[in-house]
Amino acid sequence: MQIEVNNVTYTYNKKRFDEFEALKGISLKIDKGEFVALVGKTGSGKSTLIQTFNGLILPTSGYVKVDDFIVTGDKKLKRQLLKKESKEVQILNKKKAYLLRKKVGMVFQFPEYQLFADTILKDVMFGPLNFKVEENLAKEKSINALKSVGIDESYFERNPFELSGGEKRRVAIAGILASEPDILILDEPTAGLDPNGKKEIMNLIKDIHKEGKTIILVTHDMDVVMDYVDKIFVLNDGKLLEETTPNILFNKENILDYSLEIPTFYKFKNLLKKYGFCKDLSKINEFNELIDIICEDKND
Amino acid sequence: MTNIFGKYTQYNTIIHKCDPRIKILGLILIMVICFLPYGSNYMNQLAILAVLGVVIVSLMIIAKINFLDFFKSLKVMWFMVIFLLIINVFIPYGNNEHVMISFSNGYTLYWEGVLNTFMVVFRLILMIALTMILTSTTTPMDITYGFEWYLSPLKIFKFPTQVVAMTISLALRFIPTLLEQANRIMKAQKSRGVDYNRGFLSKKIKSITTLIVPLLVSCFSISDDLSLAMEARGYDPYGKRSRYRILKFSIYDLVSILFFIILLGAFIYLSVITNHYGVNIIETLFPLTEGVTF
Numbered sequence: 403m404q405i406e407v408n409n410v411t412y413t414y415n416k417k418r419f420d421e422f423e424a425l426k427g428i429s430l431k432i433d434k435g436e437f438v439a440l441v442g443k444t445g446s447g448k449s450t451l452i453q454t455f456n457g458l459i460l461p462t463s464g465y466v467k468v469d470d471f472i473v474t475g476d477k478k479l480k481r482q483l484l485k486k487e488s489k490e491v492q493i494l495n496k497k498k499a500y501l502l503r504k505k506v507g508m509v510f511q512f513p514e515y516q517l518f519a520d521t522i523l524k525d526v527m528f529g530p531l532n533f534k535v536e537e538n539l540a541k542e543k544s545i546n547a548l549k550s551v552g553i554d555e556s557y558f559e560r561n562p563f564e565l566s567g568g569e570k571r572r573v574a575i576a577g578i579l580a581s582e583p584d585i586l587i588l589d590e591p592t593a594g595l596d597p598n599g600k601k602e603i604m605n606l607i608k609d610i611h612k613e614g615k616t617i618i619l620v621t622h623d624m625d626v627v628m629d630y631v632d633k634i635f636v637l638n639d640g641k642l643l644e645e646t647t648p649n650i651l652f653n654k655e656n657i658l659d660y661s662l663e664i665p666t667f668y669k670f671k672n673l674l675k676k677y678g679f680c681k682d683l684s685k686i687n688e689f690n691e692l693i694d695i696i697c698e699d700k701n702d
Numbered sequence: 703m704t705n706i707f708g709k710y711t712q713y714n715t716i717i718h719k720c721d722p723r724i725k726i727l728g729l730i731l732i733m734v735i736c737f738l739p740y741g742s743n744y745m746n747q748l749a750i751l752a753v754l755g756v757v758i759v760s761l762m763i764i765a766k767i768n769f770l771d772f773f774k775s776l777k778v779m780w781f782m783v784i785f786l787l788i789i790n791v792f793i794p795y796g797n798n799e800h801v802m803i804s805f806s807n808g809y810t811l812y813w814e815g816v817l818n819t820f821m822v823v824f825r826l827i828l829m830i831a832l833t834m835i836l837t838s839t840t841t842p843m844d845i846t847y848g849f850e851w852y853l854s855p856l857k858i859f860k861f862p863t864q865v866v867a868m869t870i871s872l873a874l875r876f877i878p879t880l881l882e883q884a885n886r887i888m889k890a891q892k893s894r895g896v897d898y899n900r901g902f903l904s905k906k907i908k909s910i911t912t913l914i915v916p917l918l919v920s921c922f923s924i925s926d927d928l929s930l931a932m933e934a935r936g937y938d939p940y941g942k943r944s945r946y947r948i949l950k951f952s953i954y955d956l957v958s959i960l961f962f963i964i965l966l967g968a969f970i971y972l973s974v975i976t977n978h979y980g981v982n983i984i985e986t987l988f989p990l991t992e993g994v995t996f
Contacts, residue, residue, distance in 0.1 A: 418768065419711060458889050500895060508893040515883075516890040518915035528912070532895030563919065577894060 404585065404616055405432040405455060409464035411640075412450055416462065424450040426640035427464070432618065434584075437611050439619045439627045442637035443661045448620045451637070452587050455618070456506035457499065468585070470494055471502045504533045507583030511590040513574035517562040522553065522573055525562055529581040540580070547580040548573070551606055568599040575606070585616040592623055604630055628652065628665040636660055649687045667692070709771075709878075710841050717765040717839045721955045722848035728962045729836050732758070735969040736825045736832075741976030744817055746983050750972055751824055757965070758831050765839050772834060776827060783823050790822070791815035842874035847949060865939045872928070880921065887916045 412425040424447045432438055440448045453459040454466045460475030465483060467473075470491045474480050484492050494501070510516070519525035523541070526548055530540035548558065551572040557565075562573055571591075578586070588607065592600040604626055611617045621627060627634060628648045636643040636651070643660070644651070651657070652668045664672070671683050671692070681699055686692050712718075717725070736754060740747045762772070791802075791811055798812035836845070850867035857863055888898065896909045975981040 453889070456893060458892060500897065503893055503895055506893075508890075510886065510890045510893070513890065515887055515916050515920055516894070517919075518912045529894040581895065 403431050403467075404434040404469060405618075406467040407431070407451070407454075407464075408467070410451070410454060410461040410466060411463045412447075412454065412459060413462050424640055425454075425461070428637070428640070428642050429464075430635055430642055430645065432616060434616055435611075435614050436633060437608075437617045437619070437631055438633045438635060439621060439631040440635050440637060441621065441624070441627060441662055442643070445639075446637040447640040448637055449589060452508070452589060452618060452620055455585070455587060456508050457502050458508070468502060468506060471499070471505070473502070501533070504581050505583060506585045506587060507578040507581060509575055509578050509586070509588045509591060511593055512571075513578075514567065514570035516574055516577070517570060520561060521559050522548070522562050522565075523558040526573065526577045526580050529577050533581055535581075543582060544576070544580045547576040550579065550609070551576045552602070568595060568602070571595070571599075571603065572606070575603075579610070583615070585618065586610060587618045587620075589620045590622070591619070592621065592626055600626070622663065624652075624663045624665040625667075628667060636662075653684065653687075709838060711766070711768075711838050713766045713839075715765055715839070716954055716958075717761070717835065719952070719954050720839075720958050721949055721951065722840050722844040723851050723949065724955050724958050724962075725836055725840055726845070726848045726852065728958060729832050731962050731966050732832055733829055735966060736828050738969060738973040739977050740973055741980065741982075743976070743982055744814070746976055747821060749984055750969075750976075751821060751828075754828060754969075755824070758828050758835075761835055762831060765835050767834060767838055772831065775830065775834065779823070779826065779830075782826070783819070786822055787816070787819045790819040843871060843947070844949075846871035846874065847945070847947070851949070862940065864943065868939070876924070879924070880917065883920050884913060884917055887913055887920075 407428055407430045410425055410428050411423065414420075414422040414424055426447075428447070428451060440451065442448055450459060454461050454473055455468060457471075457473045460473060463474075463476050463479070465472055465474035465476070465479060470487070472480055472483050472495055474483075480495075484495060487495075517525050519528060523544055526544040527537075527540045530543050531537070535543065545555075545558070549555075553569070553572060553576065557569075562570060565573065575591070586607075591603050591607065595603065600623075607617060607619070608630055619626070619631060631648055634644075634646050634648055634651055636646070638660070651660075652665060657664060657668075667689060671686070675683060679699070681695055683692075683695070686695060732754075740750045762769070792815075794810070794812050794815060795818075798810075798814045800813040802811045802813050802815075804810045840848075846867050849870060850863055853861070853863040853866060891909070891912045892898070896912055898906075898909055898913075901909065972983065976983060
């Protein structure tokens, strides 16, 4: 188990007039090398939940365990949990807690806003340097990261603010990748991009996944979920509603109750059904299969 | 986004209902009261400040201000307190009697310096409390309307009061937006390993640049968008604008005006008799305590 979320609750502005309970007891597990998506309507607690994974938000109660790191705001619970662990884990949790941020790379929504340095290479090197990687090695890692997101060498000395939106986003993602995280969390990576840019970013993420990294995706774009993701966690109102795969979820009769957008493919399938397409479509989950079956139908 | 100093909180108290113009006036009047001189007798000064403190705290209670927020907003003052303490203790003025440290070359430090610092700091705290009452009971919009109204005499000299008011209201409107943005950028940089809390000054300055540069960039892009959006909806800075909310005079306003006038009168009277005629109020009010002086 790489990430273990155990009965986590989180309350914003505790004991104030605008107190708001964002997470109401969530438990879930994510294995190493999985490609998962967190979906749910706005305000369902997705963003809050992912921020607990790298300790930006400390759970009010319950805990998140990422490999050996324990994240919780409940000091008593943390002490109890640490007692059971070995000495090395205790030291890791107490003195080297910043390494959690290295392990869990987080790409926020509109990551282009995090760029600040005067050259692209410097900006990407910023992450590894913070995690105390030597300068030469940091440079090497940054160059690799930039190349992997498809930024050409001629760009390295340019000012990041001169780039286009899509390029900026790729540089920002490279900034996270340069720290070589084991787990990559992306909050709405495709928001505000054109279809081509979307495809580029998602293929990039898929390549990163192939390297054996765990990917956690928060998104409203169900087409992306359908095409790339292995496992889905559906959140609603701070609770975990369901843990399924895309095929099972989108084939459900009551899918509209989840207030999720239906992927284009399933919309099309529903339309076919509605206008009396006679073949059984319940087992068809890909465009190619659907095209085949439609061709067959025509030939008949 | 917690504890923004003076964030508007929606309640339905008398102070919330009051006209913003009167609240602004009252704020200025009580601030003046805070900084009036009250003679040279320390006991008197402390007593008067205590009374003022009680008045302001009761106003805060009426306005349902979260005291926790208030104390948190005072945390930023400690640097100023130390600065004032050093100035006040090392540069003695007024009547000093109680020696703290006497150096061999005749330079002496007095306890009165500490007391002076305390009183200045207390006055500043009262001032912060007052502004907090204003900002947490009045929407930024209303505050701007109030200011615009006070600026309106300047229209005679062709001073563009509307433009100023619009500028102020936009600035106020975008404080929460920018804070949110700053929060977001900070989280993103924290994920890249920046620690904003620890490290020496040089390191801190370096980590602050990682926040300020992106914030400025997004600030400019926001203002660019905003100006276009305003122009698209036909904004003309010098045109006459009607408004949605019209300020009206109500019974609460009359009561609060009376309250401010009485308060101001009373404290000016106190100031005059203590400062000008040297009356010792405590001795006059409580003859039994005669002889207790500081």
